[in-house]
Amino acid sequence: MSHEAWTPWSLTRRLSPRDQVRVMKRDAYGRLDENNYPLIHRVGAVEPTTPWAMNLADEHGVFWFLCFDFDGKIKGTVDAELMEQAQDQCNALSRALTELAVRHVVCQSSGSGGRHLWIALRDGAGRDDVAAVASAAQVSYSQLDFGMLKNPVTGAARPPLSPHRDGSVSTVLRGDLDDLALPSTTRADLVALAALLDERKPALRAQESRPSGPLDERHRVHRELSAAGTAHMATIDGGSNPSWTGFMCLLSAANAGWTLLDVQHAAKTAPGMEHYRTKNNGRGGRRRRSSGEARARLERQWDKALQYAALQRPLPARKTPEDLSVLDGLVGAVADLLDRFRVNPGRWGATEAASNQQTILRAVAYLTLQTGKPVVAAAIRDLGPMGGLGRTTAANALIALVEAGYLERVSATDEGNAAEWRLVSTLSTGPRTVRSHLLNNPRPPAGDSSSDLPENSPADAGSPAATRAATALFNARAALIAQLEAELTDQRHDLFTRRGLGALAGKLYALLKQHPSLTVEASARLLGVSARHTATILSRLRLHKLLVRHRDGWARAKRDFRDRAAQALGVDGTMADRAERYRVEREVWEWWQAEVITMNTSPRNRPRRPYASSRPLFAVTAPGERVWPRYPRDSFNRADHRAARELVAAGLLNPENRWQYLGDVA
Structure with a gap:
């Protein structure tokens, strides 16, 4: 049957795995403002009068269709850049399916430009088979709404040609609807698709x-x-x-x-x-x-x-995981921590100090997942800037988190090495704390950045079951890393530093990326602060035109005026200045340590080094080495640290600076 022969309802009757579909309900004014489908309509001769959604699986949990929903909306509001990314990602998935000779249909789901990519299964597929594809696609495509692919009970989507509540319809862009009515895709094709997506997924970095x-x-x-x-x-x-x-x-x-x-x-x-x-x-x-x-x-x-x-920037060099059972525990611990943030916002928003502790804890969790090790080395000059905070604030937050039992300091700062920290689980029970662990330690999936066999892997690590378990673990890890990256970067702006509008304003601004609008009461509940405090924050954001009124409260303005607001408050460049100050402090420290080594060397073996401001003659290109000039001294021959900072800040120790002399190795 050609495209023209199908009507929206006749196609749905032909495709639907169940004898009913879910339909929208009009409000008291006859409008369809809510994007949900609370009513049930029997699949028969009578077509629904409102838009409908078709289940992807039957009553027994067997999937007969896969729908990849690519959208560029921020909780209901279309974002032009995200929508273009969604279309690019849909095209990329479509090309991958074409490589595998998997027949599919690409639709423009509505007038806003979103995409639905449909695959029909000849013999159906179980939840685990579809979940493997969904997990791989989740990591590969940031604009994919994968929820329906992991929910065989209520997962549903509007079928091709069906109407949308905005008056448009789901329009076929590529593919043949007959491929959905007479499917040819098998479970083996799904396994091949999951393997291809895992192979091509982005690295953790x-x-x-x-x-x-x-x-x-x-x-x-x-x-x-x-x-x-x-x-x-x-x-x-x-x-x-x-x-x-x-x-x-x-x-x-x-x-x-x-x-x-x-x-x-x-x-x-x-x-x-x-x-x-x-x-x-x-x-x-x-x-x-x-x-x-x-x-x-x-x-x-x-x-x-x-x-x-x-x-x-603070991330260490990549290393092969030594034991995937340890990584499995870390993924569960971080997931539990993020759940605690969500269900108990009052603990983390009651005071400015508590909010800063939450930011630092997120940064430690991010480093933990990236390294795959339970103990991570982290300096306060790294942890602070990761969340837009200063080094003193980061140090205070770390002390408070250790006292509260969320972190454990494994080793203190020693001879220039950063202190080492370990996340401590504070949940006695939870949905992941008693889950089964990997029975063996399989090879990491080929698509992961660490593809070598862990040292402790047994001989049967390459078994299909172990490989699937490892793939699911690495995909869960990648999804959590992406979530932490988004949460940490959304609030990193000069405007949300302490001299600007503050960290809570940044967190509220970030929340409005996840919600189309928020009332004062809803914002206060999510932040864990009083309604009065929340109203003050909203007022300040509105003053700088970062928010606009919405029929359900407040929403983000379409244009981003954060840079202009930071300039108006005189905080523009705060984080860049802080990063430069920390760089200077680190370089002065390294210079002074080289000077200490020279002072502790016998006079006969000390190198002869000109003063720092002498003209350079050459530069050292050997990796891992640095040539230091003499450390500045005052009139009493004591180390002049202020002069050292000034010289470093002026760039006179930069090997590329024409007025800096490198001298001999200290």
Whole structure:
């Protein structure tokens, strides 16, 4: 039967795994404002009068359809950038399915531009088979709503051609509806799809991921980048997912110390930055952006890349997990911690100190998952900036968390090494604390950044069951890391520092990314503070035009005026100045330690080193080494630490500075 032969209801009657569908209910005024389906309608000759949703599984929990829902909304409000990412991600999944010869149908779900990608199963599939695909897709595609794929009881979606509450209909863009009516996809195809998605999923540190397409070997970056960043820059036409590739280019550039002018220059010609020159036209092609739109999008994404780069800078080098059973426990502990944040907001929002403790605890949890080790080394000059806090605030929060039993200090700061910390589970019971652990220690999945066999793995670690368990574990870990990254970066802004509007204002602004609107009472409940305090925060955000009135309370303004508000309050550049101050303090400390070593060396073996402000003659290129000049002294031949800070801050110890002399190795 051709597309034209199907009507919306006749197609639903042909496809529905159950003898009923769920339908919307009009309110007292006859409107369809709520996006839910509370009523039941029998699948018969009479078509519903309101939009309907079809279950993906039958009454026995067997899935007969998979619907991948890609949307670019922030809790009901369309975001143009996120919607374009959703369309790119849907196209990327569609190309992967085409590679596997899996027949599918791509629909524009409504007038807002979202996408539904449908797959019909010939013999059905169990919950575990579909969950494996959903978990892999969840990690690979940030704009995917995967909930319906993990819920065989109530998971449902509007079928192709069906009406939407905004008056539009689900329109077929690619594929044949007959492939849904006469399915050919098997469980083996789902296993192959899950394996392909796991193989191509982003690394835990996304900028280290493999390119999403072939490379242009002729392209050369104008400034040094990592090998992965260079590959992303050279990805022809942005690969299968241009918006993701473009952001990977920016993230790699941010980690390499590029400036906005550098990325603007690269965006003119770099194949991997196609996303910042053209846009998805919604029909599989691309069209050129206006110069203003391209510049604005690049600047917004660059700011986001800088936040992610600052968060990831303290991460140590990657290491192979030694024991996946330990990693399994860490994933459960962090999941329980995030649940505690959600169900007990009053504990973490009652005071400014408690709010700061929650931020530091998130940072420690993030480092724990990234390293895969229960004990992590973390300096206060790293933990503080990860959450937009200062080093003193971070130190006070760590002390309070140890006293409260949330953290354990394994070792103190010693000879320049950061203190080591361990998360302590404070839940006596919980949904994950008594779950079964891995029976063996399998090889990490091939798509993970750590692909070597752990040292403690048994001989049967490569069994299919063990591999599936490891894949699920690594996907759960990646999902938690993505959640923590979003929570930590959303509130990292100069405006939400202590001299600005404060950390609670940042958390409330971040919450409004997860909710279309919030009332004063709802905001107070989520923050764990009084309604009066919440009203004050909302008033300050509204004063700087960051919020707008909504029929259900307050919502985010469409334009982001945080930078302008930070300038008005005189806090613009606060975090950059703080990061530079910490860099100077670290370098002065290293310089002084080199000086101490020299003073403790016999006079005959001491190197002869000119003063710091002498003109340079050469620079050391050997990795891991640093050449230090003589430490400044006062008139009494005592160490002059103030002069040392001034010299370091002025850049006179930078090997690239033409007025700095490197001298002999200290």
